[in-house]
Amino acid sequence: MQKKIHLKNRDRIYELALESKGVHHRLSIKEPSMPETTIQADASLQADQAFLTTQQGRFVCAVAQDANGIWVGCQGHVEYFEIERKVVHKKTEAKADNELRAPMTGRVISVRVQPGQTVQAGDVVAILEAMKMEFRIEAPYAAQIEKVTCRQGDLVDLGQVLVTLGAPLVAQNKK
Amino acid sequence: MFKKILVANRSEIAVRIFRTLRELGIQSVAVYSEPDAQAPHVLAADDAVLIGPAPARESYLKISAILDAARKTGAQAIHPGYGFLSENSSFAQACEQAGIAFIGPTADSMRKLGDKRAARETAQQLGVPTVPGVNECDTSEQIRAAVHQVGLPILLKASAGGGGKGMRLIHQESELDEAIQASQREALSAFGDSRLMVEKFVSPARHIEVQLLSDAHGNVIALGERECSLQRRYQKIIEESPSAAVSSELREKIQEAACKLARATGYRNAGTAEFLLGPDGNFYFLEVNTRLQVEHPVTECVTGLDLVRKQIEIAAGEKLSLQQKDILLRGHAIEARLYAEDPSNRFLPTTGKILKLRWPTLPGVRIDSGIREGQEILTHYDPLLAKVIAWGLDREQARQRLIQALRETVLLGLVTNQSFLVQLLEDDSFKNGKTFIHTVESTMWDDPEEEWKEPMLLTAALALSSRTQRDRNARAEDRVMSKDPHSPWESLGRWRMLG
Numbered sequence: 001m002q003k004k005i006h007l008k009n010r011d012r013i014y015e016l017a018l019e020s021k022g023v024h025h026r027l028s029i030k031e032p033s034m035p036e037t038t039i040q041a042d043a044s045l046q047a048d049q050a051f052l053t054t055q056q057g058r059f060v061c062a063v064a065q066d067a068n069g070i071w072v073g074c075q076g077h078v079e080y081f082e083i084e085r086k087v088v089h090k091k092t093e094a095k096a097d098n099e100l101r102a103p104m105t106g107r108v109i110s111v112r113v114q115p116g117q118t119v120q121a122g123d124v125v126a127i128l129e130a131m132k133m134e135f136r137i138e139a140p141y142a143a144q145i146e147k148v149t150c151r152q153g154d155l156v157d158l159g160q161v162l163v164t165l166g167a168p169l170v171a172q173n174k175k
Numbered sequence: 176m177f178k179k180i181l182v183a184n185r186s187e188i189a190v191r192i193f194r195t196l197r198e199l200g201i202q203s204v205a206v207y208s209e210p211d212a213q214a215p216h217v218l219a220a221d222d223a224v225l226i227g228p229a230p231a232r233e234s235y236l237k238i239s240a241i242l243d244a245a246r247k248t249g250a251q252a253i254h255p256g257y258g259f260l261s262e263n264s265s266f267a268q269a270c271e272q273a274g275i276a277f278i279g280p281t282a283d284s285m286r287k288l289g290d291k292r293a294a295r296e297t298a299q300q301l302g303v304p305t306v307p308g309v310n311e312c313d314t315s316e317q318i319r320a321a322v323h324q325v326g327l328p329i330l331l332k333a334s335a336g337g338g339g340k341g342m343r344l345i346h347q348e349s350e351l352d353e354a355i356q357a358s359q360r361e362a363l364s365a366f367g368d369s370r371l372m373v374e375k376f377v378s379p380a381r382h383i384e385v386q387l388l389s390d391a392h393g394n395v396i397a398l399g400e401r402e403c404s405l406q407r408r409y410q411k412i413i414e415e416s417p418s419a420a421v422s423s424e425l426r427e428k429i430q431e432a433a434c435k436l437a438r439a440t441g442y443r444n445a446g447t448a449e450f451l452l453g454p455d456g457n458f459y460f461l462e463v464n465t466r467l468q469v470e471h472p473v474t475e476c477v478t479g480l481d482l483v484r485k486q487i488e489i490a491a492g493e494k495l496s497l498q499q500k501d502i503l504l505r506g507h508a509i510e511a512r513l514y515a516e517d518p519s520n521r522f523l524p525t526t527g528k529i530l531k532l533r534w535p536t537l538p539g540v541r542i543d544s545g546i547r548e549g550q551e552i553l554t555h556y557d558p559l560l561a562k563v564i565a566w567g568l569d570r571e572q573a574r575q576r577l578i579q580a581l582r583e584t585v586l587l588g589l590v591t592n593q594s595f596l597v598q599l600l601e602d603d604s605f606k607n608g609k610t611f612i613h614t615v616e617s618t619m620w621d622d623p624e625e626e627w628k629e630p631m632l633l634t635a636a637l638a639l640s641s642r643t644q645r646d647r648n649a650r651a652e653d654r655v656m657s658k659d660p661h662s663p664w665e666s667l668g669r670w671r672m673l674g
Contacts, residue, residue, distance in 0.1 A: 003640045007632070010519075018636045027633045039629050045641055048531060050634040061634040064530035064587040070638055071530060072631045076582035077594040079627070081635045104523040105554050109360070124353065130524050130554040133340070133408070134361055136353075158526070 006084035007069070013084055098146070098165040100137050102156040106130030111152050113145045113163060125163045126150060137162060142169040176491050177201055177251045177276065182220070183241045184256030186545030187561055188467070189216035192254050195483040204248045206241055208234035210555065215547045222248050229555045235259045238266050245275050252276035252490060254483070258557060261466040262289045262335075263366075278490040280444045280465050287440045288463040291334050291372055294436070298460045301439055303432045306451060306459040308374035310334075315355045321373040322351065331355065333362035334370035339409030341365060344376060377459065379611035381420055381452040382406070384464075385433035386474045388485055389442045394495045397430035398478050399504045401470055404610040405599060407522050412592070412615065413599060414470035415509040416477050419570060419608025420452060429458055436463060445471070445486050451612075469512070469559070472541060476508035476566040507570040509577050511596045513586070515558040518595040518620065524558045527551075527589025535583035539566040539576050552589055560591065570608070574600055595620065 005016045015030040028038045041054040045063075052059045061074040069082035110127040113119060119139040126137045147164040150156055179202040182189045189205060193216065196203040205220035210229050217223045224244035227234035234240065236259055245253055253270055255261035261279065268282035279285065288294050292310035299305055309321035312334075322329055322345070331354055333341030341362035343354040355371070363369040386398040402418030403411040421429070433448035447468050449461040471482050480497075489495070516522045532548045544561035546552070552560070563580050567573030578600050581593060599605055604614055 003636070005636050005639055007635060014632060016632060016636045018633075018640055020637075020640070025633065025637065027629075027636055029629070029632060037629070039633060041630075041633055043633065043637055045634075045637050050637055052630050052633060054630060054633075056630065059630040059634075061630060062531055062533070062585040062587060063634055063638040065638065066528070066530060066588070070635045071587035072634050072638075073531075073585050073587050074627050074631055074634070076578075076584065076597045077627045077631075078587060078591070079631050080590070081632070083639070103520060105526050106524075127357075129364070133524075134357055135523065136357070 007081040008084050009079055009081050097140065099161045100125060100163045102128060102158055102160045102162055103135060104130050105158050106156065108150045108152055108154045108156060111148060111150060113148060115145050115148055117145045119143060119145060139165060143167065179204065179250045180252045180254055181206065181245045181248065181250035182254045182256060184259055185211055185214060185216050185235060185556065187543045187559065188256040190219045190545055191543050192256060192483050193219040195481055199484065204250050206244050210553060215545055224248060238269050242269060242273050252278055254278040255466065257466050257469055264289065276490050278486050280442055284440050284442050285465045288442060289465045291462045294463050297440060298436060301435050303435060303460045306374050306377060308372060310372050312371045312373055318355055318371060318373060325373055325375050328376040330374045330376050331358045332372050332374060333366060334372050335362060335366035335368035342409045377451050377453050379454055379613065382612055383418055383421060383429065383452045384447045384449040385430055387433055387437050387446045387448060388495060389437045389444065390489045390495045391443045391492055392494050395434045395437045396495065396497060396499045396502060397434055398474050398502055400426060400429060401473055403470060404612050405615055406612055407615045411470060412512050413509065414473055416473040417504060432460065444489060445482050470510050472543060472562060472564045473508040473510050476564060477504045477506055478502060506566055506568045507573045508564060508566045509573045510562050510564040511577055511581060512559055513561045513563060514592045515552045515560055515589055516592050517590045518592050524554055525590040526554055530588035531585055533585035535580045537576060537580055540580045
C-alpha cells in the first residue's frame with residue numbers, strides 16, 4: 001500500500017510517497033526545486049523514536065506531533081514539517097512583500113506611521129518589544145502607507161500583518 | 176545559618192538555587208507569576224507564593240509583593256538570582272530595612288559598583304585601565320557631545336545594568352538619533368533608568384571576566400577567568416573557563432585588577448569584573464556585575480566550588496574558608512545557552528509548547544534547566560531555556576563532550592538555537608580558540624539542514640502514516656463502543672487512566 005503525504009518545511013513543499021512492507025520502507029520525495037529521489041530504509045517506530053538504517057547510515061530520530069505538523073529531532077538538529085492538507089490545487093502562497101509582518105510574538109510599543117503617509121526605504125514604521133528587546137519594523141521600499149493594522153500596546157503574533165504598503169514609489173526624475 | 180530562603184527569580188537559575196538549598200537542608204520558597212504556576216522552579220521549592228500577573232513589572236520586579244511573600248512564609252533571606260531585581264539597590268535596601276538578609280552586596284556597595292559610571296570612575300581612581308569613553312550622559316545633547324569627543328564607532332549602553340539591554344553599536348552619525356531614543360526606551364523599560372554611557376568600540380576584542388568572592392570581613396579571592404566572546408546582539412551564547420587567550424601571567428594581572436576593585440569598595444558577595452581584551456593584549460575594565468552570573472557553572476566546574484553556597488555563607492556573615500592559594504583550576508569547562516530563538520530569523524525569540532524533552536546523561540556534562548515537558552514558552556521573560564555545560568581535562572575534550580551532549584538533547588515543540596550551537600562549537604574559529612565578540616554576527620552561517628533531510632522526511636512520513644492508521648483504528652473502535660453518537664464522551668477523543 002502506498003501512502004501520500006505533503007509536508008511543508010522552510011517554505012518548501014515535499015510530496016512524499018511511502019511504501020512499507022514490514023520493516024522495509026521506500027520513500028519517494030518530490031520537491032519542485034530538486035530532482036526526484038527515492039530512499040530505502042529499514043526502520044521501526046517505537047513510541048516517540050524512529051530507528052532507521054539507510055544507505056547513508058544509521059539514525060535515531062525523535063518525533064512529536066502537534067495539531068498542524070510534526071517535529072523531528074536528529075543528532076541535535078530539529079525540523080518542523082507542517083502537514084499540507086490541500087496542496088494539489090493550491091499554489092505556493094507567496095507572502096505579499098507589501099505586508100510588513102511581526103517577526104515574532106510580542107507587544108507593539110510604537111506605531112510611527114498613519115495611512116496615507118509616505119515613507120522612504122529603511123524608515124521605521126513600527127517598533128515591537130519582546131523579552132525586553134526592541135525590534136524595528138522598517139519599510140523595504142519607498143511607498144505610501146495603505147493600512148495600519150496594529151496599535152500601540154497591542155500583543156501581536158508571529159507573522160501578523162502590522163502595516164500594509166502601497167505600490168513602490170519610483171523617483172519622479174527617473175524616466 | 177539561615178533556615179529558610181526565598182528565591183526572587185524564575186526558570187533555570189531559581190531551580191539551580193533550590194538545588195543547593197536542598198543540599199544544605201535549608202527550607203526554600205519560590206515566588207511566581209500567574210502563567211508560571213506550574214513552572215519547574217515552583218515545583219522545585221518547598222513553598223511557593225503567587226506574586227502577580229505575567230508582566231515582570233507586576234510580579235518578579237514588584238518589590239512590595241516579594242517582601243510580603245518573604246514575611247508571610249518567614250523567609251530570613253532572599254536570593255535574587257540574576258536579572259530582575261538582582262542589581263536593584265532599592266531592593267537590597269528594602270530587604271535590609273525589612274530585616275531580611277539580601278544575598279548579595281549591601282545596597283551601598285551595589286550603588287558604587289553596579290552603576291557602570293560610578294564603577295568606571297572608581298576603576299580610573301585605582302589605576303585599572305578602562306575603555307575610553309564618557310560616563311555622564313543624561314540628555315541626548317550630552318550623548319552627542321560625548322560621541323564627538325570619543326569618535327565613531329561607539330557603543331551606547333544603559334548606565335543601570337547589563338544583559339545587552341539598551342546597547343547599540345553606532346558606526347555613522349546618521350544612526351545616532353534613532354539609537355539614542357531606542358536605547359533610552361530599552362534602558363527605561365528594563366531598569367527603570369534611562370541614563371546612558373558612551374564608549375569607544377574596541378575591535379576585534381574578547382570578553383574576559385573574573386569571578387570574585389568577597390566576604391564581609393575584607394577577604395577577597397579570584398576564581399580565574401571566563402571567556403564569553405561568542406555573543407549575538409550583545410548576549411552571550413557560549414562561555415568557557417579558562418580562556419584560550421589568557422596566559423597565567425595575564426590571569427594574575429587581570430585577577431589583581433578585579434580584586435582591587437572589590438577591596439576598595441568593601442564589596443561582599445560573589446561578583447564578576449568584566450574586561451575587554453584587545454588584539455594587543457591590553458585589557459580594559461568594563462563593569463562589575465554584583466550578582467551571580469548566568470555562566471557561573473563553568474567556574475564551578477573548574478574550581479569544584481558551589482558559588483551559590485558561598486554566596487549564602489557570605490550573606491550569613493561567615494568568613495571565606497578559602498585563600499587565593501587554595502584555588503586550583505582543573506581542566507576546562509564550556510557552557511552553551513539553549514535559547515527559544517530562531518537563528519535563521521535574526522535570532523528573534525520563538526514561542527511554543529515543549530512536546531518532548533530529553534537531556535543527555537554523559538560523563539562531565541551538567542544541565543541547568545528551567546523547563547519541563549508540556550510547558551508553554553511565552554514571550555514575557557528571557558528566552559533562555561537551559562544551559563548545557565561540559566567539563567573535560569582539556570579544552571578539546573570539553574568541546575567534544577559539549578557537542579555530543581547537544582546532539583543527544585531532544586527538545587521538540589518550538590524552534591531553538593540547538594543546532595546553531597553545535598555549528599558554532601564545530602566551527603574552526605571556536606576549535607582554534609579564535610573567538611571575538613563579533614564572530615557570530617560577522618560570520619555567514621550556512622543552513623545545516625540538508626544532510627538530515629532524507630532521514631527526517633522518512634521519519635516524519637513513518638510517524639504520520641502509522642499515526643493515521645492508529646487513529647483510524649481508534650476511531651473505528653470508539654464507534655463500536657459508543658452507543659450514543661451525541662454523547663459528550665464522543666468528542667472527547669482517546670484517553671486513559673494514569674497510575
